[in-house]
Amino acid sequence: MKIDGTAFRSLWLDETDHWSLRIIDQTKLPWALEMPRLATLDEVAHAISAMLVRGAPLIGATAAYGVAIAMRADPSDHALQHAITTLAATRPTAINLRWALQRMQGVLQDHPKPERAETAYAEAAAICDEDVATNRAIGKHGLALIKSRATAGKRVNILTHCNAGWIATVDWGTALAPIYMAHDAGIDVHVYVDETRPRNQGASLTAWELGKHGVKHTVIVDNAGGHLMQRGAIDMVIVGTDRVTNAGDVCNKIGTYLKALAARDNGIPFYVALPSSTIDWTIADGLTDIPIEERAATEVTTMTGRALDGSIATIRIVPKDSPAANPAFDVTPARLVSGLITERGICAADAASLAAMFPEYRTQEAA
Template sequence: MKVNGTHYRSLWWDDDKAALQIIDQRWLPHEFRIQQVDTLQDFADAIVEMRVRGAPLIGATAAYGMALAAKIDPSNAHLDTAWEFLDKTRPTAINLRWALNRCRAHLLPLPEADRPAAALKLAHEISDEDVGINHSIGQNGLEIIRKIAAGKKDGEPVRILTHCNAGWIATVDWGTATSPMYQAHDAGIPIHVWVDETRPRNQGALTSWELGSHGIPHTYITDNAGGHLMQHGLVDMVIVGTDRTTRRGDVCNKIGTYLKALAAKANNVPFYVALPSPTIDWTVDDGVAEIPIEERQEREVTHIQGLTDDGKIGVVQVTPVGTPGGNPAFDVTPNHLVTGLITERGVCEASAEGLAALFPDLSGIAKSA
């Protein structure tokens, strides 16, 4: 998508420098900084510190990490070491392991001499595929928005609530939850987006930055406002992303998603999840029992970063000094709270049957694996 009129992906390969370039998201929405990633430690730091974040983008970044590993030393032993090193960076988003497994499975059967070039080619492919998947999710989600718009008076916007940032910078391009929004806006359907701030990291500010750059009307709201807005009939639908969706359609996403799903159910607001197929964990059924939830540093809760009055990025402490902070980064929304999963192949019920019907090729392989 565009930043100040120039099209960017959230990561890209620079042929001249023979290196990966990323947007360092720690400084957004206030500063747009590009960073080169040169070493395996850089890759791990970029993921852990959330310079890159969002499940699909973490996966694509890890694929370039494996390409670097293959360039340094293409032996089986080194690829295994790199797999383990990158796999432990963040535990919840399954796209990380999906990408690492795909790279390893592709490379190990090849002669060592062929592995560096093959690994880089595969990383490019994974990135390009992500863009295609997200565009298709947008097309499928657009039809849902179009139907809701058809029931509105001329010019009245479809009011969509979203949580976290499942936008283009959380993917390689388009975003998942935001892709239907971009495509509805571009199709001339009026929309207005309620953007949850998403404490503690305030990814809602990233979503606001994205939507604002694309000219989409939106309002940044506190995490606690959604239920009230739904009670008063001010939300037509919710669309969120996912970090891992189980075979039966339980959805693990940014902390606070579950509360929004409960409020949506209580108020008859449709609750949709934009789901790229690499985010499905076919090995897991019960999301609450089986998905590891990342526990992040308490400093993310006790402190907050923003733009100070002198125009500089600064950090302030919110709590009394010494107050302990708890920081579970994700929660699980059980499938019965989800109206539908918007995938690249169409929209399905959040159930084992719904997912298997859309992805018979993938669900079958996982069961026999």
């Protein structure tokens, strides 16, 4: 996708040394566009855990390059296992992280050590290229849903939660890919962007990238979605996800469940866009089997923004002695999901439909 007319992916190899990694530091958006260089395993692990990079597909792709960087420094078995363990501990909820690390380990563990670094970089690049192709396919399938609602030139109003755009993947995005394609096709599409407290990924990231691409959008507070649905202002909801069970339960940014409830109560379709790498074929019950990351209370008790004098400031927004809880995700039961938008098409959120859409994954798990 483009930033002010220049095409970018969300991560790429450094133009000068061709082995370290460049990323867009998402903790600095929208105030500044910074592209730090990651040259060590620890720097990659920090970038994931501190959310310089975030979004399930991007986390997996970044971790793959983290393994490659580690193999360049030391291709031993010990170093490989250390890299896998270190990166796996950075974020517990997003399944793409585990998927990418298992793929890298499977390719490298029996590979000759002198060739491990080169092979690791090639595999990480393949993961990135596949992610782009997958998200493009998700966009095309989701575009059909938007087109079906754009009758007689009617504007299509879409609500999204958190950020599932191109900066949450290698390119295109998941939930936002159909929106970008609709916009580029000349469809009158408008996006209501939940702010997504406490880290404000909607207000800071989704609004930023939609604006850079020229997509009409309006930022709303998290609690306004139900109100707009009641008044017919929203035609459909599209969100991303960090993990989907084999029975269709969806784990996504905290607050997603409430949007799904409101959509169901108002007869509004609620879609989830995801690559197949986000499906956890080993679990069925999202409420009991998905670990929910608990992040620092300071994300709730403080907020960072641009002050009226132009400076960037972090301020406390709750009483000094008030404690805070910060679960980062919630689980939306499959019964509230109208459909899953995948790279192979749209299917119902249930075990039979997922197994029919991806029979080879179910076969692998059974084996």
